[in-house]
Amino acid sequence: MNRRSTRRDFLRQTAVAGAAGPLLAGQTVAQAQDKPESPNERVQFACIGVGGKGDSDTRDAGAYGDIVALCDIDEKKLDLMAEKFPKAKKYTDYRTMLEEIGDKIDAVTVSTPDHSHAPASVRAMRLGKHTFCQKPLTWSVEEARLMRTLAAEKNLVTQMGNQGTSHxxxxxxxxxxxxxxxxxxxxxxxxxxxxxxxxxxxxxxxxxxxxxxxxxxxxxxxxxxxxxxxxxxxxxxxxxxxxxxxxxxxxxxxxxxxxxxxxxxxxxxxxxxxxxxxxxxxxxxxxxxxxxxxxxxxxxxxxxxxxxxxxxxxxxxxxxxxxxxxxxxxxxxxxxxxxxxxxxxxxxxxxxxxxxxxxxxxxxxxxxxxxxxPRTKNHFGEWVEGIKENNPKKPMSNFDYAGRxxxxxxxxxxxxxxxxxxxxxxxxxxxxxxxxxxxxxxxxxxxxxxxxx
The missing domain is CATH 3.30.360 (Dihydrodipicolinate Reductase; domain 2)
Structure with a gap:
């Protein structure tokens, strides 16, 4: 069994064990159970675009798991975020990042300008990474169709950043x-x-x-x-x-x-x-x-x-x-x-x-x-719950809906x-x-x- 499948199974088992208590915003499954959470139970994130809306998306990732890598084309924004997550490796090109640490992450956030949403997301999704991508999901109709199809083919847990969906x-x-x-x-x-x-x-x-x-x-x-x-x-x-x-x-x-x-x-x-x-x-x-x-x-x-x-x-x-x-x-x-x-x-x-x-x-x-x-307490948290349960339908704005x-x-x-x-x-x-x-x-x-x- 490959590493990706093992981590998916492990995260799903963790979510089942913690199902007795609901997640609060910024709280992990293990925290909801009042017990320490082992590093292997926490979702490992890479964040692409950490300024603007990417600032809050990255903070959300840090609240729900561990940030392994940060990527931004502006080193000033990158360095500011790295101060908050000093263990994360810094990159200015998401292609290099995914090549180097792709086997160390479970999921990515994509909070770039519109034209880079699909190129970054598709590259991560083809590696089997669960993906949270800001709205609009893509720059073109073809990209939206591809991301919707790819999410289904790879059985990925996805969410678009139209956070009102979870209110x-x-x-x-x-x-x-x-x-x-x-x-x-x-x-x-x-x-x-x-x-x-x-x-x-x-x-x-x-x-x-x-x-x-x-x-x-x-x-x-x-x-x-x-x-x-x-x-x-x-x-x-x-x-x-x-x-x-x-x-x-x-x-x-x-x-x-x-x-x-x-x-x-x-x-x-x-x-x-x-x-x-x-x-x-x-x-x-x-x-x-x-x-x-x-x-x-x-x-x-x-x-x-x-x-x-x-x-x-x-x-x-x-x-x-x-x-x-x-x-x-x-x-x-x-x-x-x-x-x-x-x-x-x-x-x-x-x-x-x-x-x-x-x-x-x-x-x-x-x-x-x-x-x-269903009701949820947090848009980003709904996505992370889906990852831990290995349930692509859990997030309401998953790429099947968001792509359409x-x-x-x-x-x-x-x-x-x-x-x-x-x-x-x-x-x-x-x-x-x-x-x-x-x-x-x-x-x-x-x-x-x-x-x-």
């Missing part, structure tokens, strides 16, 4: 929508205050020197060569087509999540750009956009449309159709509205956890459905890049009405960073 309010919202209290849902509206970074701008022409701490080649990863510029790194990468997925990629895996899980919003029939300020120079995403995704019948559910609005206060006021539907309600910079034949479900935050049924007087006495979904959700989201990006309407064939994974659109379903990888074997 009690989110899961009770799913149960409420599924109860049918609203009748058939015909339309959904989702809006966001993103982008809060530069978009709709031209490629910079100045070429300042690369900071000593930044490994620019490793940042570029699968993207083709371009000079370093602080308008790309740090943080501002989200608005650039080569690196990010724009406002859609940043927020839709959060904001449409409760609707997607409730109503199986996968494999749409078509996606169309209703209006937009436009992609600039084939380089950066629009300042604002309105995109409509059309779904046919799904598992007996009625056809519906989902309209997405991004741009925040830069989105023209007269184009915000959701405001007319919410007359009399306080409407913030982001939210979600499901419109059914009998009433509406209004979420006032990005995660679906806080919601109200409208009109309020009609639903004042509505009964809360009996729980049908991400495909739905990224088809909006494809429509933006086409600049019109696309008709989708999910089985063939191709656009039916525009062969030129297929190039936007995948990317041309720079040598050394491809997801293809």
């Amino acid at each position: 009690d309010g989110f899961r009770s919202g799913v149960e409420l929508i599924r109860s049918g209290v609203l009748g058939p849902i015909r339309e959904i509206h989702v809006w966001t205050n993103r982008p809060i970074w530069p978009q709709g701008v031209s490629r910079p022409t100045d070429t300042p020197g690369i900071p000593d701490s930044v490994h620019w080649y490793e940042f570029l990863g699968p993207a083709h060569d371009r000079p370093y510029n602080p308008k790309y790194h740090p943080f501002k990468w989200r608005g650039w087509l080569d690196f990010g997925t724009g406002a859609l990629g940043d927020m839709a895996c959060h904001t449409i999540n409760v609707a997607a899980l409730s109503l199986s919003l996968f494999d749409p029939e078509s996606v169309e750009v209703v209006d937009t300020s436009g992609i600039v120079d084939n380089e950066s995403y629009p300042v604002w956009s309105i995109i409509k995704t059309n779904f046919g019948e799904r598992e007996g559910r009625a056809p519906l449309s989902l309209t997405w609005y991004d741009g925040g206060n830069k989105l023209p006021e007269e184009k915000r159709a959701y405001k007319q539907l919410l007359e009399g309600q306080k409407v913030g910079g982001s939210g979600l509205l499901l419109v059914g034949e009998k009433g509406s479900f209004y979420s006032v935050n990005d995660y679906g956890a806080e919601h109200v049924l409208l009109p309020k007087d009609k639903f004042a006495d509505v009964k809360v459905p009996e729980p049908t979904l 959700l991400t495909e739905t989201v990224l088809l909006g990006v494809v429509a933006l890049r086409v600049g019109g309407k696309i008709e989708w064939d999910p089985a063939a994974m191709q656009v039916k009405n525009n062969s030129a659109a297929d190039q936007y379903l995948r990317r041309d990888y720079r040598k050394g960073f491809s997801i293809h074997v």
Whole structure:
């Protein structure tokens, strides 16, 4: 039996032994039993990307197990995290890291810019490593499909970092929508205050020197060569087509999540750009956009449309159709509205956890459905529990679900890049009405960073 199988079996036996007591956030199985935990019982992590959201993901890993290795393309961020985990070996290239210490780890966290999610995750998954990857799961539709397939083939425990999925309010919202209290849902509206970074701008022409701490080649990863510029790194990468997925990629895996899980919003029939300020120079995403995704019948559910609005206060006021539907309600910079034949479900935050049924007087006495979904105390902890139980279905935002959700989201990006309407064939994974659109379903990888074997 190989080392990976042995560790999986050992971790699963540990979880079974500790099943009598629930995990608290930041608490391991053995700690919940009030006994010392041997090193072999603890999940061994490697963390790829330790700044930004990677900071909290890495801290979570350190709370639930042992961190064997840290990787970041910025040595300043890497050194700061290494101060907290001095036993971890430091790397600036995840490829080298996985080659050198792959046999010493059970799982990886991937908290890089969007364009490196799949190249890093796929490399780890092919080594049999359980994977936690930030949202959106991938940069392209092809990558989302591959990661979903690979997780199933390797029987890996996976989780996407859309942490709202684990909130009690989110899961009770799913149960409420599924109860049918609203009748058939015909339309959904989702809006966001993103982008809060530069978009709709031209490629910079100045070429300042690369900071000593930044490994620019490793940042570029699968993207083709371009000079370093602080308008790309740090943080501002989200608005650039080569690196990010724009406002859609940043927020839709959060904001449409409760609707997607409730109503199986996968494999749409078509996606169309209703209006937009436009992609600039084939380089950066629009300042604002309105995109409509059309779904046919799904598992007996009625056809519906989902309209997405991004741009925040830069989105023209007269184009915000959701405001007319919410007359009399306080409407913030982001939210979600499901419109059914009998009433509406209004979420006032990005995660679906806080919601109200409208009109309020009609639903004042509505009964809360009996729980049908499990509850958890921590999104990261749910993933670690799954690892210890060797249960790929334990995390609710596992890559089977997260991959399908991400495909739905990224088809909006494809429509933006086409600049019109696309008709989708999910089985063939191709656009039916525009062969030129297929190039936007995948990317041309720079040598050394491809997801293809």
